[in-house]
Amino acid sequence: MKKIFLCSNLLFLVLGTMLLSCQAAMASGSTVMDRIHAAKEPFDNMKMETAYQLPVKTVLAKESYQGGTFRVLARKDSITRFRCSVCHTEKKMLARDGAFFTHSDIEINHGRGDDKLACIECHDEKDRDFLRDAEGKNIDFDHSYRLCGQCHFRQKRDWLGGAHGKREAYWAGERVVRNCTSCHSPHSPAFETKMPVTYSLPLDQ
Amino acid sequence: MNSSRKKEGQMKTKKNEKKTTRRSFMKNLSVAAAAGSAGLVTGGCVSLEKTEEMGLKWEEYFKKNYRLMTEEEKGETVARLERLAKLKGDGDIQMSSQGPRENVLYGYAFNISRCKGYMDCVEACVKENNLDRTSKTQYIRLFEMDSGQLDPTTGDGKYHHEVPVENKFYMGVQCYHCENAPCIKACPTKATWREPDGIVVVDYDWCIGCRYCLAACPYWGRRFNWGEPEIPREEMNRKQHYLGNRMRMKGVMEKCTFCVQRTRQGKLPACAEACPTGSRVFGNLLDPDSEIRFILKHKKVFRFKEELGTDPKFWYFID
Ligand code: SF4
Ligand code: SF4
Numbered sequence: 001m002k003k004i005f006l007c008s009n010l011l012f013l014v015l016g017t018m019l020l021s022c023q024a025a026m027a028s029g030s031t032v033m034d035r036i037h038a039a040k041e042p043f044d045n046m047k048m049e050t051a052y053q054l055p056v057k058t059v060l061a062k063e064s065y066q067g068g069t070f071r072v073l074a075r076k077d078s079i080t081r082f083r084c085s086v087c088h089t090e091k092k093m094l095a096r097d098g099a100f101f102t103h104s105d106i107e108i109n110h111g112r113g114d115d116k117l118a119c120i121e122c123h124d125e126k127d128r129d130f131l132r133d134a135e136g137k138n139i140d141f142d143h144s145y146r147l148c149g150q151c152h153f154r155q156k157r158d159w160l161g162g163a164h165g166k167r168e169a170y171w172a173g174e175r176v177v178r179n180c181t182s183c184h185s186p187h188s189p190a191f192e193t194k195m196p197v198t199y200s201l202p203l204d205q
Numbered sequence: 206m207n208s209s210r211k212k213e214g215q216m217k218t219k220k221n222e223k224k225t226t227r228r229s230f231m232k233n234l235s236v237a238a239a240a241g242s243a244g245l246v247t248g249g250c251v252s253l254e255k256t257e258e259m260g261l262k263w264e265e266y267f268k269k270n271y272r273l274m275t276e277e278e279k280g281e282t283v284a285r286l287e288r289l290a291k292l293k294g295d296g297d298i299q300m301s302s303q304g305p306r307e308n309v310l311y312g313y314a315f316n317i318s319r320c321k322g323y324m325d326c327v328e329a330c331v332k333e334n335n336l337d338r339t340s341k342t343q344y345i346r347l348f349e350m351d352s353g354q355l356d357p358t359t360g361d362g363k364y365h366h367e368v369p370v371e372n373k374f375y376m377g378v379q380c381y382h383c384e385n386a387p388c389i390k391a392c393p394t395k396a397t398w399r400e401p402d403g404i405v406v407v408d409y410d411w412c413i414g415c416r417y418c419l420a421a422c423p424y425w426g427r428r429f430n431w432g433e434p435e436i437p438r439e440e441m442n443r444k445q446h447y448l449g450n451r452m453r454m455k456g457v458m459e460k461c462t463f464c465v466q467r468t469r470q471g472k473l474p475a476c477a478e479a480c481p482t483g484s485r486v487f488g489n490l491l492d493p494d495s496e497i498r499f500i501l502k503h504k505k506v507f508r509f510k511e512e513l514g515t516d517p518k519f520w521y522f523i524d
Contacts, residue, residue: 031516032384035310036490036501043308043492048471066494158524162496163316163504166483171495172471183483191369191482196324198331199365201341203425 042066048172056168058176059142063160070175073168073182075141082141084128109188122147122186141181148180258292261285271408271447272398276302283447295438295452300445303469305402311463311518312403312490313477314500315377318524320484322347322368322375329479333464334450335442337434344428344461345379345476355507355521377485379476380405380426380461381509381517391421397458403490403518404463406448414456423510424517427460463487490518 030038057074064070076082087101098104111117124132131139131147139147149156158164165183168176180186268274268282279302290298327345336342348360350373357376369375382405389397389405396411397418419427433455445451446466453459464474468487472478477485488497500506504522511517 032310032312032490032518035384036498039308039310039491040493041308042494043489045492048306068494154524158503161499161503162486162488163314163500163522164319164483164524166477166480166486167473167496169473169478170471171468171473171477171488178483183481191321193367193369194323196322196347196365196368198324198328200327200343200346200363202363203346 045172046174054168054176058168061177062143062146065160065162065175068175070177072142072145072177072179075144075179075181079141082129088128106187109190110186142179144186145180148186152180254292258289261289261292265289265410268410270395270411272395279447286447286451290452295441296443298443298445298451300447300451301466301469302447305400305404305469308489308491310403310490311382311468312488312497313382313463313474313519314486314497314504314506315519315521316482316484316486316524317374317376317521319482320347320375320377320480321482322349322364322370322373323481325479325481326377326476326485329475330461332440333442333467333475334462335434335436335445335452336428337430337432337453338437338440339432339435342428342430342434342459345377346425348376348378349373350376355509357509376521377476378425378509379519380422381424381515381519382461382463384516384518385514387421387423387513387515388418388427391417393417400448400465402469404448404465404468405460406462406465407458407460408448409451409453409457409459412457414458416458418458423513423515427458430455430457430459 057077058071059074061070061072081087093101108116108119120132122131124130124138127138131141131144133139133147134150145156145159149159155164159177159180162177165178165180168178170176184190265282265285269278271279274282283300283302287298287300290296324347327343327347330336330344331338331342334344336344346357346362347364348357348362349364349368349370350357350360352372352374354360357378360376382399382403384399384403386399386405389399393415394411394413396413397405397407399405414429416429419429430453434453436452441452442450444466446462446469449462449465464472464476468474473487474485477487486496486500488495490497490501492498500522501520504524506520506522508517508520
């Protein structure tokens with residue numbers, strides 16, 4: 001019994017080594033940069049047949065990516081008290097409800113140093129269901145990147161190209177990226193200081 | 206082959222059985238095979254499940270190196286491994302043997318000016334890839350670095366305090382999936398290779414655990430299983446790939462596989478998906494319209510120890 005094992009083992013090993021070394025020789029040669037420069041045809045990302053369905057709502061972006069379209073995560077759905085105009089009316093209200101209605105929970109930590117932004121620098125004073133850019137144009141909450149990009153134009157350029165922000169779940173398929181407000185709180189956009197979620201053991205272990 | 210025999214011998218036995226020596230294990234196998242082929246149901250002696258398990262292990266023992274298998278043989282071994290996992294009590298594993306796609310070469314970019322050192326990537330990787338909890342194996346290591354430094358060996362790889370610390374930056378290190386990988390050349394059994402889509406993988410059933418590759422890698426890319434990897438059953442990721450996150454055994458090498466079980470389905474690797482700061486960009490290097498190509502074209506990028514000629518597919522960049 002044992003002899004048979006050894007014989008067959010040996011055969012496999014010799015055969016395997018021969019076959020594999022052939023393959024290795026064929027594969028070697030060009031560097032990554034060579035291969036990248038040689039690849040000029042866009043990859044058909046929609047060809048990935050794997051079903052990709054995001055559990056979140058997205059909207060078609062009003063900008064283009066590499067000459068084509070892309071989608072961003074919707075924002076309005078996650079604003080707790082949208083639509084704003086339900087409360088922002090001319091109607092009178094009771095003083096005791098003030099704390100609830102005046103967004104007293106929101107702390108503005110956006111702007112340089114002590115020069116904090118005021119609400120109406122981004123929100124439309126007349127139509128509370130929209131944001132408003134410096135030129136006075138209405139901006140939908142789902143497309144807040146158009147507003148943020150006014151000041152943060154470098155980040156926006158990187159975001160459009162893919163060097164800032166991130167794709168949602170898939171590298172292939174239709175491009176879906178996070179909105180500015182998916183990661184940054186618009187009222188306090190800097191990332192917080194906190195404990196890391198785990199730790200590593202010393203290198204020599 | 207000798208190696209896999211050794212491993213089989215080491216395979217953990219269930220609690221209620223005695224630990225078998227290699228010799229008695231081999232003997233049992235032949236007995237089981239004989240019993241199976243004769244169609245005997247030996248009541249009270251060897252249970253049906255036991256017979257089946259041994260038969261499967263027997264066939265597993267004689268399989269080839271993954272690269273030499275036909276599609277059919279790949280399908281068969283995957284089916285056997287799923288069944289063996291079930292018999293072992295690991296539940297319903299879905300194991301894939303999905304191959305690489307044409308015109309895809311995976312690449313990775315890491316933004317060192319954005320990473321805050323939160324380590325969500327490390328945690329997500331451990332869970333996704335069924336990494337051993339006992340030894341706290343991690344494929345990714347984050348280094349806290351002094352500004353101006355670009356060599357992670359100068360950084361702190363075991364920090365545990367509030368992050369980010371002012372005037373520090375964070376650098377993630379993992380397998381770079383080198384195009385010209387020294388680990389592959391070092392392997393005496395060809396148990397590790399680069400797939401056509403660029404992922405450097407290990408055939409866990411072919412690895413003899415010599416650790417030559419670990420010594421050859423200049424980037425701490427590889428992890429060795431000194432013991433039997435252990436994971437709480439309820440935390441096991443059952444969506445697996447033969448070359449990826451399937452359960453490893455004691456005495457074999459493993460490493461980051463760019464989450465082959467995810468990426469070949471079009472998904473992002475777990476680390477890239479988990480990162481809350483968007484510091485991790487993953488994509489197809491052969492697609493001129495991909496995000497990673499945008500970064501290579503428009504950002505200041507560098508690769509770690511590029512002068513070694515390992516040709517990594519992992520770039521660092523700054524805003
Ligand atoms: S980083 Fe190390 S383990 Fe990964 S491919 Fe390169 S040499 Fe091999
Ligand atoms: S430890 Fe590394 S070098 Fe040794 S057989 Fe396994 S993959 Fe190959």
